Amino acid sequence: MTDESLEGLDGTWSDESEWDEVDQGVLLDDEEAPRPQPVLAVVGRPNVGKSTLVNRLLGRREAVVQDQPGVTRDRVSYDALWNGRRFTVVDTGGWEPDAKGLQASVASQAEMAMRTADAVLLVVDGKVGATGTEEAVARVLRRSKCPVLLVANKVDDQRGAGDIHDLWSLGLGEPMPMSGLHGRGSGDVLDRVLEALPETPRDSFGASSGPRKVALVGKPNVGKSSLLNQLTGEDRSVVHDVAGTTVDPVDSLVELDNQVWRFVDTAGMRKRVNTASGTEYYAWLRTKAAIEAAEVAIVLIDGSEPITEQDLRVITMVVEAGRALVIAYNKWDLVDDDRRRQLEKEIDRDLIRVRWAERVNVSARTGRSVAKLAPTLRTALESWDTRVPTGRLNGWLNELVAAYPPPARGGRQPKIKFATQAQSRPPTLVLFTTGFLEAGYRRFLERKFRETFGFTGSPVRISVRVRERNDKSKGKGKGRR
Known part of the structure; x- marks a missing residue:
């Protein structure tokens, strides 16, 4: 499909020399191959505020949050950064023992996250305390080989922090008070997370291949x-x-x-x-x-x-x-x-x-x-990655325009003076012309371009730069007598 208003490329031009840099091709740099990052899995029963806490740890709103339990269902990965170290946070659906139907599938995703993570963050509702579900999760986590951190969420003030000591009974170490909603204690939790995570993940499958x-x-x-x-x-x-x-x-x-x-x-x-x-x-x-x-x-x-x-x-x-x-x-x-x-x-x-x-x-x-x-x-x-050299592109275009010139507009026929593929990803053609090209003619150019150069599976954008008329001011001056 053509793009008739590609921002930054459609517009006017005064001289081809102005676009020497474009002639070289403005190619998008390939992204560096991602480095392996350790993984932190955030688990807990439904409605303890895991996704809110995840957003607080990330410092941005990524996980879907709504005032009803069971919104998160799959295990979802996000990139996180704290004190110069990058790691992956995996948000999971609510884990419940003996779940049935859809909730059983959700629970299995949480269990998979616990098995494959480098550290686990168990979230408990600090206002409710430990329930039978937390005790069942704790039994599973105590047998795991990775570090486990215990966070009491929804602790919004110092008074609430004094009510979480009963969580020691889970056998997962010291409970850390935090408010995912207000951010209280989030820095301390992130510091502990970095201490628990290894420098490199246990499973780096495919991480170095980009x-x-x-x-x-x-x-x-x-x-x-x-x-x-x-x-x-x-x-x-x-x-x-x-x-x-x-x-x-x-x-x-x-x-x-x-x-x-x-x-x-x-x-x-x-x-x-x-x-x-x-x-x-x-x-x-x-x-x-x-x-x-x-x-x-x-x-x-x-x-x-x-x-x-x-x-x-x-x-x-x-x-x-x-x-x-x-x-x-x-x-x-x-x-x-x-x-x-x-x-x-x-x-x-x-x-x-x-x-x-x-x-x-x-x-x-x-x-x-x-x-x-x-x-x-x-x-x-x-x-999507391909770029056609400028010389080859203009040779093809000159032959095509000679056989099929663009339609006249306002009594004047526009001329295509020069063309270049300004970028790949997606392939973007910039045409320097003396007048505007109709949308139908742009589609014709795209179709012929594909017939010659391929580009199967990739969109192709065509932008037009119309030359400014340098004699406008002179013409106006002559008219004032």
Whole structure:
């Protein structure tokens, strides 16, 4: 798709020499490969304020918080920094013994976090004290091999700090008073966290390889979490037949086709942002942030059902963010011949503007064709990273414009004087012209550009810089006599 108002590039120009730097190509620097970070898991029963406490430790609002228990369901990772040291904080859903149904899946995620972390922070409601749930969690943690810190949350003043001594009975050491809401005691807790965490994590799988970042997005209940679990070979995300089970983005390192990828499972977007509220609103914000932090997005569409407005809205969101795009049609085991023919018609009608996107038909339930995702991701990312040399680009453009000149505008035909690919990630073409180019002609240029240079799976942006007329003031002067 074209971008007719790319900020910082659309506008005017006076001389090609002004853009010598652009001629060299303004390429985005590759991010440094991430260094392995120790992991702190934050666990506790529902509604003790874990997510509020996590936001306080991070120093920013990341985890979804709402005045009802059970908002957090998956284990969700965030980068944290304190006193110059970086570490990863994993927020988990409420842990309860003998949980059933959806809560049993939530509890299993918390248990997995406890097993894989380098240190565990057990959060207890300081106003309530230790309950049977905390005693059950403490028995599990006392057998673990990693350090355990005990925090009494919701201790907002000194009077409340005197009521937490009973927590010594959990056998996890000295309880630390803290207020996740007001920040009281957070610095002391962070100091203790740094003392407990090792310099390097126990499990540094894939940390030095700099995995490419993949956002897994789509409307609710299309099978995003099921696909992630199929890729990882474990129950990495909570899966339930209730739509909207995932609230926070869930990230996982996945080895696929002998390459490590960082997948992020996101919340399904069921409403427009201007009508969403509460948890859905913050889930939308985090999904948007996950797309912008990713390099490529897999948009999952239910192949057994007609393409919906929600599907198109998610695709538009990815394209506007300038990310490489793979469209995966899930539940292919439920698609018969009639549905397949109907889907092709829907694609030709509704997705004509993203015909450049990579496509793959998969089944998260059976594992059908999930191995094909890696080649399509590589193709999309290769296009996203590519830059066409300026000389080759202008040679192609001169031939094309000679055969198909731009349409006249206001009685004058604009001329394209010069072109360069200003950046990759996403590929962005800047055209220096003597007049504005119509949107239809920009789309024509993009289509021809793709036919010649490829760029399968990546959006291409085209910006126009219209030359300023240096004789305007002279003309005005001559008219005053």
